[in-house]
Amino acid sequence: xxxxxxxxxxxxxxxxxxxxxxxxxxxxxxxxxxxxxxxxxxxxxxxxxxxxxxxxxxxxxxxxxxxxxxxxxxxxxxxxxxxxxxxxxxxxxxxxxxxxxxxxxxxxxxxxxxxxxxxxxxxxxxxxxxxxxxxxxxxxxxxxxxxxxxxxxxxxxxxxxxxxxxxxxxxxxxxxxxxxxxxxxxxxxxxxxxxxxxxxxxxxxxxxxxxxxxxxxxxxxxxxxxxxxxxxxxxxxxxxxxxxxxxxxxxxxxxxxxxxxxxxxxxxxxxxxxxxxxxxxxxxxxxxxxxxx
Numbered sequence: 001x002x003x004x005x006x007x008x009x010x011x012x013x014x015x016x017x018x019x020x021x022x023x024x025x026x027x028x029x030x031x032x033x034x035x036x037x038x039x040x041x042x043x044x045x046x047x048x049x050x051x052x053x054x055x056x057x058x059x060x061x062x063x064x065x066x067x068x069x070x071x072x073x074x075x076x077x078x079x080x081x082x083x084x085x086x087x088x089x090x091x092x093x094x095x096x097x098x099x100x101x102x103x104x105x106x107x108x109x110x111x112x113x114x115x116x117x118x119x120x121x122x123x124x125x126x127x128x129x130x131x132x133x134x135x136x137x138x139x140x141x142x143x144x145x146x147x148x149x150x151x152x153x154x155x156x157x158x159x160x161x162x163x164x165x166x167x168x169x170x171x172x173x174x175x176x177x178x179x180x181x182x183x184x185x186x187x188x189x190x191x192x193x194x195x196x197x198x199x200x201x202x203x204x205x206x207x208x209x210x211x212x213x214x215x216x217x218x219x220x221x222x223x224x225x226x227x228x229x230x231x232x233x234x235x236x237x238x239x240x241x242x243x244x245x246x247x248x249x250x251x252x253x254x255x256x257x258x259x260x261x262x263x264x265x266x267x268x269x270x271x272x273x274x275x276x277x278x279x280x281x282x283x284x285x286x287x288x289x290x291x292x293x
Contacts, residue, residue, distance in 0.1 A: 041173055049166025057158040061101075061115045061122050068112075069104035070124045080130065086140050088123050091235045095150035097121075109133070109249065113145040114154060119151040133248055140232050140241035142182050147231025153224045160220050166215035172205035214274060221276040239287045246287075257262040 064070060079102070088102045098119035109128040123145045130138060141271030148154070180198035229246070233239040249256070256267035278286075 010020050018223075041170065045166045046169035046172075048169045049164075050162045052165055053158045053162035056161075057116045057154065058182075060154065061120075064112065064114045064122060064124070065103070068107070068124065070105045070122070072103045074102055082126065083135070084130075084138075084142070087139055088146060091146040092149075094235055095125050095146055097146075097150050100146070100149055110146050111141050115149070116154065118152050118155075121154070123149065133245060136241045137245040137248055140236060140245040143232035143235040144228045144242065144245075147228040147235065148224070151224065151227060151231060153228065156224065157217070157221060161213075161217055164176040164217055168206060168209040168213050172202050172209055175205055176201035217292045218274050218276050222278045225277050226283065229283050229287055230290060233287060233290075239290065243284055243287050246280050246284050 065072070067098050072079070073085055076085055084104070091097050092099050100115070100121040100123045103122060103124040105124055105126055107126040107128055109132045111123070111125040111129055113121055113123050123142065125138065125142065125145075128143065132242050133141070176198045179201040180195050183197040184195055195265060229242055232242045236242070277283075
């Protein structure tokens with residue numbers, strides 16, 4: 001609940017700051033004079049920015065189960081399932097969180113953690129991961145996912161996404177309105193409401209700012225991956241199993257995950273700026289340097 005409160009307060013703070021800056025720069029007076037209610041726009045940006053990210057967070061676990069075909073292990077049916085559940089329980093106890101739901105799904109090597117709250121999360125591993133790695137390596141990957149849960153990364157990433165969404169919605173509409181006002185400066189009907197310039201500018205800027213926001217969110221995601229790798233090493237008491245798992249992963253074909261779950265998986269991406277995960281070699285180097293330190 002602390003992170004949810006932080007989620008709300010941060011978005012409110014963003015809206016307040018945007019309002020203050022707009023007043024200091026005189027943007028508020030300009031927009032109001034041209035028929036745009038800045039207060040209403042700030043409220044709209046807050047609802048859209050926070051609301052979309054918050055709904056996505058709340059829906060993350062059921063959507064993951066449905067989209068990935070995750071089979072929840074309520075009662076282990078074999079030794080492998082019992083070992084996975086015991087491993088998750090061991091790490092969650094050590095991390096100080098409640099036992100997450102544990103699941104298996106069919107697919108290429110991958111794993112993920114999801115859920116709106118750290119004490120009601122889901123940790124799932126693929127059949128490909130179980131077949132392609134040693135038990136020690138799988139244990140390290142499970143530790144990585146439990147570390148994501150313990151670090152509150154699902155809420156953290158939703159918080160960052162919500163803040164970015166708020167900026168995107170607000171800035172695209174303010175600039176779009178300014179562009180539209182400039183284009184219609186000699187139009188007798190300029191005060192009759194937003195024109196085509198506003199509509200086109202807003203769509204284009206939503207896309208442009210959305211791309212820039214994705215780069216920022218991806219950067220934060222990469223930092224959380226380094227932390228989860230270190231968390232796995234801490235839970236296991238040594239770093240070599242996580243290093244071995246990363247080396248093994250580097251030679252595997254990673255299984256695909258839905259877009260809203262990629263930051264909580266273990267796979268890399270194409271294009272460093274937009275990748276939710278750092279390159280394998282950077283993750284290994286970070287663990288090795290920490291070991292030397």
